[in-house]
Amino acid sequence: MLVAERRSRIMAEVRRRGSASVSELAGSLGVSEMTIRRDLDSLAADGLLDKVRGGARTPRGGDRLEPDASARARQNRDEKAAIALRAAELVEPGMSVGLGGGSSTWALATELRRIPDLTIVTNSIPVADVFARPDRADEPYTQTVVLTGGVRTPTDALVGPVAVASLEHLHCDIVFLGVRGMDLTAGLTTSNLLEAETNRALVAAGARAVVLADHTKWGAVGLTTIVDLNEVALIVTDSGLAPEAQESLRAHVVDLWVAPLTVPAATSAED
Incomplete structure (x- = not known):
């Protein structure tokens, strides 16, 4: 492993579980x-858990651990909706589209559902559910490819070596991913080590890579870097960014789009 x-x-x-002992973790793994003690030392140093006598527990307040899918979906809904609407302009019928895990890509998935003849490549269970076979014959049908990765994140993304190996043989016209944070030095980051590896493979599988990040992600730094800022073609954020x-x-980026939170009647061509 x-x-x-x-x-x-x-x-x-x-x-x-809220906490686990060294012996329990050693036995299960x-x-x-x-x-296990070396792993706990490293994870505690990164603030991802609290090391206690004989084991580890979640950090006090739990704020350093990644929120689950339902909690993240409730955060900054208007911003994510605006970003999704703007990002959907990049997608045309017939494209193969890669979508990573997270609430921002889920919001984009709901916008893309109305575009016909897409092939969706995703490791996200909630995103795959959006593209389930339609109930009505007049709804567009989208083919979905779900990558089984073996390890499920709190946001219901499947990550790991199997997902990475599958992506090596796929070629998308465009890929979209969400991030835990964006920082000039750390770049685009996530809190999950395996998710970072899978997202790097997703970026490599796309002819064009786009990051969806609301303004609260600015200055935040996750556990590990996915890619540097200049390694993606475009970042789409919202007008809440200062x-x-x-x-x-x-x-520092190739291109930046800023989505308005209130869409005017006549949309300007400028970002």
């Missing part, structure tokens, strides 16, 4: 207690 996968499973187990932050981003 890869170190990243083992540590992701440790975090998932501690999150699920089939490794030595010394290995002008000085927009200026900083434009100096």
